[in-house]
Every structure is written in structure tokens, then in C-alpha cells.
Amino acid sequence: MIGFALRTLRHRKAGFAGSFVALLFAAMLVCACGMLLETGLRGGVAPERYAGTPVIVAGDQFVRQTIQKSGGKSKTKAKPLAGHAWLPASLATSLGEVAGVTKVISEVTFPVYVGNGRASGHGWESAGLTPFTLRAGRAPAAADEVVVDARSGLSVGARLDAVTAAGARTYRVTGVTAQSLPSQDTLFFSTAEARRLAGRPGQVSAIGIFSRGEVSAVPANASAVLKTARAFAHTGDDRGAIEFPDAEQARVRLISLGGALGGTSLLVAVLVVVGTFALSIQQREREIALLRAVAATPRQVRRMLGGEALLVAAVAGSAGSVAGIGLGFWLRDRFVALGAMPEHLRLVVSPFPTLAALLATMLAAWAAARLSARRAARIRPVEALGEAALPGTRPSWGRMIAGLVCVGGGVALTIVLSALSVEAASSPVTLLTALVWTTAVALLGPVIARAAIALLGVPLRLSGVGGHLAAANLRTGSRRVASVITPLSLLVAMTGTILFVQTTMGHAAEREAAAGGRADYVLGPHLPGAAAQALRETPGVLAVTEVLRTSVRVGLEKYGAQAVTPEGLDRTVDLGVVAGSLRDLGQDGVAVSETAAARLGVAVGGRIHLALGDGTPVAPTVVAIYARGLGYGDLTLAHALVAPHVDDALGTLLVSAPTLPRAAIIAAVPGAAVLDQAQAADAAAPNAEVNYVAMGLIIAFTAIAVVNTLAMSTSDRARELALLRLVGTTRRQVLRMLRLETLMAVVVAVALGTGISLVTLSAFSSGMTGSAVPYVPPFTYLAVVAVAAILALAATAIPARLVLRQRPADAIGARQ
Template sequence: MLPAILGGWTVAIVAFGVVSTVSLTIQHREQELALLRSIAATPRQIRQNVVLETVIVALPAVVAGLLPGVALGAVVLGRLVDGGLVGASTRLSAGWLCVAVGAGTSLAAAVAAALISSRRAASIPPVRALGEASPSATRLLSRARAVGGLGLLAVGLSLAAGTLFMENGPLLSSTAGPAGVAVAVGLALLSPLAVTPVGWFAHARLGATARLAARNTRVRARHSAGVASPLILLVGIAAGTLYMQSTEDGAHRGPAVAGDVGAQLAPVNYLIVTMIIGFSAIVVVNTLVAATRRRRREFGLLRLSAATRGQVLAMVTVEAAVTAGIAVVLGTVAAAATTVPYSLVKTGSPIASGPAWMYLAIVGGAFLLVMLATVPTTVGALRTRPIDALSAA
């Protein structure tokens, strides 16, 4: 059961990351795709093109991940043996069937994510090829995204409410954990609505750089939400799972009891959340680097409009901080869907047990991750001469 849970979370995170990355790519290729539509390419052909491009990129990535995946499986098995959940005589078996299923599942997740994103690509009108792609020219939320986000929020809140009526036992986390994940994904889908109010600060008495960053974040709400989405998932899952486990630990303080399921599962839960954080961090970095690199033309235009490199870098830094702040707030709300009902049943208090530094570390790590992925990429993009950046776009 445990490998299925860990594998399921991994596939879900990978699929979510592919959707975010492909969606951002489509946003930056609107003119190109509209041009294909204007020369008689059908929506079906556009969808096929997006899916095939994703498969071409995903295939070598899946092959490259096979050997590290087997090595990671050995590490996980070792931790399970150390925790007493698996017999010491158990050995890792990496047969061709397991490898094929793992590779096939990963590729299927990428294809499914590409199919979801390709719907937007196929809906781009041909007339878009005649002008500049405008981030504000499209709807903030598609109907499917709004319905999906609200549906997942309803599922997550229902699971959180159901947790309140469960008995205090090992199965309590079976509803509390998924509740936070469902709310996190739902909030990520609806995040453009949370990004838009940032534009209100564009009229505040802030510096020119901060005003421009706030206006950019508002106008490019879909883009900013695409960057924030994997970060919401990271903060929500990390904070929810870690504080759920720390609450469990706090409720069972004292000498270890033989056969205590909670004590046995503790190291496994920490292992799971560590791996989820690692996979989520990779998705966040890839998304941020890809999104920043595609803004070279915008940076070049700002430089030609008399903006200095320092001003452009400051603008991007403020945008990154705002995006990270939005993700932290929404991720914290998602984590509360896990920790509040779990803590109420375990301790009678809505406040989860655990040190404050753990939450501060998650928040600080989220901001650090965003800055490390954004600032160096921006510095590299600014090394290109403005006129070259315009012609290379």
C-alpha cells in the first residue's frame, strides 16, 4: 500500500507540474499557434502537435530517470526495513515489468497533462496572429478550471469535515491528509482570482519598480498563477503533513510502546513528505526558470525604454516575492484543512502541535527556492543586448 501511495503522489505532482509548464509554454506561443490556425491548421492538429512535442521531451526524460528511480527505491526500502514495517529479509526486485509499469505510468501522466493543456492551445483564435499576445485578452479562468477548482475545494472541505467525526486512531490521517491535498490543488486552479487583487497596489504610493511589478502581476494573472501553482502544492503538503505528524508525536509522548503503529509510521511519513517536497521543488524550479527565460523580449523592451538592469532585476524580484507570498498564504490555508480537524480529534485544540520554526522554515524555503530560480535566470537574460533580445524572441 505504501509504495502505491508514494507513487501516486509522485505521479500527481509530476502531472501537475507538466500541466503548469505546458500551459506557460502555450501562453508564450499564442502567436505561433494562432499563425498555424490562420494557415488552415485545425484545432485537432494543434492538439496533436502539443501532445507530440510533450512526448518527444518526456521520452528521454523517462529513460534518464529509470536508474535513479531504482536507486531511490532501494533507499525507500531500507528506511522501511529500519522502521520495522518490512521484514529484514526483503530484497529489492527491479524486474522489467516494474520498470515498464513505472516508465509507462510516468509517460501516461505527461501525455494526460499535455492533453489537458492542449485544449487551450486549440481554442486560440487565428486573429491572434495579427497582433501581440495579450495576457489580459483571455479569460482569467476557463469554465473547466473553475469547475475543477471548486469541485476539489468541495471534496477537500468534505474530507476535512469527515475527519472531525472519525475515531482517534491510525486511520485518521487517511482523510485528513487527502483533504489538504485536494484543497491545495483546488486553490492552485483558482489562484488567478487571488493574484488579481495585487494590482490594487499599483496605484498605491510605492516606488516605480514596485508599482510596475504589481501591475505586471495583475495583468499577467494567469502567468503568475501558473508559477504559483506548484508552490501552493509544496507549501500545503509540506506544512500539512509535517504538522500532522508532529501532532501525532505530541499526542503519544512518553516511552515507546511495542507495536505502536503511530511510532512505526512516523519515519515513513517523514520520508514521504521529504520526497514530495523534493519532487515539488524540482517542478517549482523548472517552472520558474522556464517562465523567466521566456521574458527576455520583455526585458529587452524595458531596457530600450530607459530601464536599467538593476531596475529590471528589482522588478522581477518583487514579482517573485509577491508570487511566493500568494502561494504561501494559499498553501497555509490548504495545510489548515489537514491540521485543524486532525488536531481537534487528537488533542481537542484546533492548533496543531509542533515548533513554530518548522513553519518558518517551510515559508523561508519557499521564498528562497523562488529567488534562487528567478534571480540568476534574470541576471543571465539581462546579459543579452536589448536589441538582440527583441530579435531573438
């Protein structure tokens, strides 16, 4: 039967075009997601600054936790820190005494804001770790001197205004390097000034080691010294991970994103491919009936259809896997542009994602064909032709039971989703819930279609010849209508869920931030403590709150946190305290949101053991529990506690000055931008554009499936449309009939998709925001509906016009 399948494909190219397109794009999605996942697992970063240093010693950049397992075994898990772990400066002396070490160079790294950009600041002594050499001028010696890199555009003698955590200062350029780094601007200060600006007395960010002999021997020789300081020696590309700590965090995000996106893509692909093959087999029921009538066994029919699916999938999967590599690079570029992935994190390209995509595509196609062929292959030969002539039979009991099981699964997932209050846990469950509900709709599609046709058929029959024909066609073609409704409802459900999850979270955070905002002015975005002090000394200013946004680890769990100055906090922020008091928030205190308190199982007076951004362990006492966690983070800590332990200690300022005009505030802090509450909330919110780009691919794939299915359905009706033309129906009436059929399918699909989306969103909103009412912008929702309707109408009208260009007699003859 495989040979017969090959001949069938050769003579029915148009009939398999829809399946080919669906499988092609499915392979592209799976391959691209596999590349992201593999990059997260195996991706590396080549060093830039440390390229000339054989060994770099750095602190432990992970929070580690040992978990005891059954049988006395234990397993250590690790999660990356939010910032960079520093080392004691004295470690350099100890490393210099290790056998084989010839030279040791320490360095400090800190952010410097120059104009509208950000540079990396260092002491000149660490230039020995880098490829930098002076092209002009000399090294900095005084506190007000600086060396700039080659792409700064400055020359010796120029003035440079720089802002660091230590404040704003003007420096004189004494030297220009001959080199520059691809992904970072570099400034070199004198050693003493760099230590002051870094704000880490007695600490260094890294230590470079030069040795004689084999580089690999250095870590072994220095193991005792490194273990005492909880430090690690890095060689090769591992040096890049120390130079670019954001790359490690991006890898973790890529693992999560690639896995979730790949899994969702595969589920959507299976659902779409099953629908496409089901429609293709429906269109061939007369052919299959003839095969059964001439003694083809059910097994032979299934083998033929499975062979066809494998052949189509092999070609489509191969082409899609190759195209998926290009899609993976496009995704990587978009994530880099959005700041979700550092430019220096290389995309891993290997055969594994392409092979996995090809294998997944072939398995999905084979399973889809076998499932879709079950009913057609089981028809008894005597009934085969009659069954093909009367396609409006009821769905099988197996399909009905599977549909009801999916309904039960959707109910269970909806209940689970409504109890999840962590976005990392709720996001994959949200998409899975929408998919399970859509699968239920697909399985129960014929029943839903018949009910919808019975309801909407009455007004259709009253709308002229086109409406009467549409109602009659819909009544006899409920299975075809069901195959069209499935991808349309999937499009509306997935688009609505993906879009409105973000708007629901964003609106809730903005609402809480606005409700808690008492400050008259918000200044930012990168201001030092000196600016806050200048404002406090300004007459008319009642309170100034410094705010830093960061994250901490409690165990291995990551929590969003803000650091604030406690003095005058009640004048600038209202966190909605429900227990305790923020007046007790000092360097040893922490305020916790209600959601985080429930997760951690703490109350006022309890202690939380957490790791700050650089891994420093602290155990503050819970002094308050507040309600507005979405707007202000899960944890609120003292600014004095957090600022020394983050990479960038420059933040925003909340100012209470009801009697002062904006001009007076700007005059007190020249160069600062005055933000309103909405801008401040947007700056603090997570980047939803990354999710839009990632999940937008699934939406695009679903949209292609909609066009594909409708085009297949319309093209297959050439004989039917030709007969209508022969009995006197005008071209205009035929087109009107098709438009009304499509609009009815759109109405049903929009209703189903909207219902699925609303049920899912309500459960998500209930768990994440405490309200079962999601935020759905009406114009955005109408745009989703409009896009679905336009796609459906275009996918129907264009094939129909091509079919109607043929003479009726030729069209009927071609279909014989």
C-alpha cells in the same frame, strides 16, 4: 502533425526543458514507489539459521478471519501477528513418526541483551538446524555455560554478562563457533537453560525436519499431524519468513507505504506536469496563433501538442524510470537504517515498476498537454493573433466549474477527515485533502492572482521604479503569476501538512503522557521482572509498575496496547479514567481508551475477543475506559497476561519513590538507565522519521517543480527584459522588479498554502486528538516559508542575471 511536433522539439529544446525535468522526476518517484510496493507484494527473505534445514515447521503466524459474502461464498483474510506463534513440544515426537522423516530437531528462540546490543539465544541442540560448527572449545553442558559466534570477539574461558526475561546472569564461554550470521548475533546455551530463559514451558518456537527422498513429500505426509497442531511446514525461502517474522510485518508496511506514497506521488506529478505544460503553452501562444491563422485545425494543434508531450515523456520517462531504480535502493537503505525494514528483506527488481512509471509518465504528459491545449486550439483563426497579444483574458467556464467542484470536494474531504480517529485511515485522506484543495487553487489560480494583484499592487506602485514596473507586469500577466503560485502553494501546503501531522500527533501523545505520569523515575529500556522485584524490596519505594509495549488484534484490526502490573498503578500512572476502575484490572480485565471503545462498541462490563502477540486468543472483560489513549495506547492489559505471549518480555519500570534520590534507584538496579517522561514518551512513539523520508521525496519533487516553473517563466521574458533595458531601465531596477514580483507570488502562495495546511491539519487534529488546534512549531513553520522564498528568489534571479548579460538588441533579435 507528429513529424511537425518532432521538428518543433528540435528547434525549441530550451522551451521543453522544464517539462522534461518535471516528467523525469515524476518517473523516478513512481518507479521507486512501485519497487517498494512490489517488494511488499512479492519480496522474500532468504534463511540464515535455517539454511541447512530442508523443512521448518512453525505455528500459524497470522490471525485469520472468514468473511461471508453474498451468494453463500466466503473469503478468508489474514493479518500478521505482532510476535511469533509457538508450538507444543510434543509435536516433535508426532512428526518423528511421519513416513520419510529421518530426524526431528526442536528449538527455542529468545532475545538476549549483551552490553549495548541484542543477540538471539538458542539451545545447543538446535545447532543442527544451522550452519554453525565449533571452532574452539566444547558445547555448553552446565546452566552457566554458553557458546558464542565467531564475531563476538570472545574466547574460551571469557565471561559474558547477559540479560534475559529470566533476569541477569554471568556465563562462562565454553566454545566459539567457526561461523557467524550476517544479520544476527547468536548465543547457544545448554538445552535446559535455554528452555528456562525462553520462559515457555512445554513449547518450542520451531521444529526442523530432515527426511529421505523428496523434500516436497514431507508436508503432504505430515498434513494430518500439522492440521491438528495448527502448524505449517515451510521450505525454500518460506523458511526465511519464519526465521525473520519482522520481515512479514515490514512487507505489510511496504504495501501500505508504497501504495500511499506512489498514489500521492502520481497525483502531485499530474498537478505539477499540468502546470508545467500550461506555462509552456502560454509561452507559445503566438506560435499557436500563427498556426491557427494559416488554417491549422484545432484537432491538428491538439495532435501536435500531444505528440510533443509524448515524445518528451518517452525520453524523460525512460531516463527517470532507470534513475528510479537507484532511488528505490536508496529508499530501502534509509528504511533499513531507521528500522522500518529488516536488512534481510530483499528489494524486488523487475521490469514492472519501470514500465508502470514510463506508462504513467506518458499518460500524465499527454493528458496534461491536451488539457492545457484546449483553450489555445479552440480560438478562431481571425481572433488568434489578437488573443495571443492579449493574454490576460478570463479563464474558461469549464475551468471555473472544475475549480468549484474541487472546492466542494475539499470541503467534503475535510469533513470526512475530521471524523476519522484511526491514523491508518486518516493519513492517506489527509494528503488527499491537501491535494484536492491545492488542485482547486490551481484551477482558480487566475482569479486568485487577479484579486491578489489588485490588493498588493497599491503598495508596490509606491515603492519606486522597480515596484511600479512589478505592479504593471503583474496586472497584465495574471496567468503567468497563477502558474507560479500553484507549485509554490503546493510546496507550502504539502510540506506543512506532512511535517505538522507528525508534530501534532507527537505533541498530543507527549502531552497526555506527561499529564498522566505520576512516577518519580522511569527505568529502562530492557529490564527483567527481577529488577522490578529488587526495587519493590528497596526501602522507600512505594510502587513499581512493569510496562510492556505491544500490539494485539481484535478481529483483523491492529491496536496498540500496553501491559502493566496492576498493583500500585494509581501511584505511577493516571490514564484519565472516565468510567469503571483500574483497581479491577486483573489477568481477566482490560482497560480501553475512549477512541478504541467507540470503534469497538464496548462499555464497562463488556468483553473483547482479541489475539495476543503470539496469536493466543483471550476475551478479557472491560473494567475501565480512559481518555489518554494517545499517550498510553488503545488497550491496557495485565502484565501477567501479556508477558508470556510476547517475543521480548523486557520492558520499562515506573517507580514511585518520592523520598529516594536517583543514586539510590540506580544502586538498586545496576546498569539501568533512568529516563525522564519525555524520553519514555519518545521511546514509545512510532518512528516518524520513516514518514519524513518517504514524504520528503514528494516535498523535494515539489521544490524542484517550483524552481523549474520559475526558471521557465523568467527565461521566457528575455525579450520583455531587453525592451525595458532599451527604454532606459537599469539592470538593478529590472532585478528589483523581478524580486518584487516573486516576493508577491511567494506572499500569495504562502497564504494559500498555509490556509490549505491549516484547514487539513485542523480536521486531522480534530479527529485524532479531539482538538481542532494542531501543533505547529513556529520556528519550523518559518523555516518552511524561508525555504520557499529562497527557492523562488534563486530560481528567478539566476535566469534573470543570465538573460541580462546579453545585449538588449541581441536578446530581442533572438526572440523574433
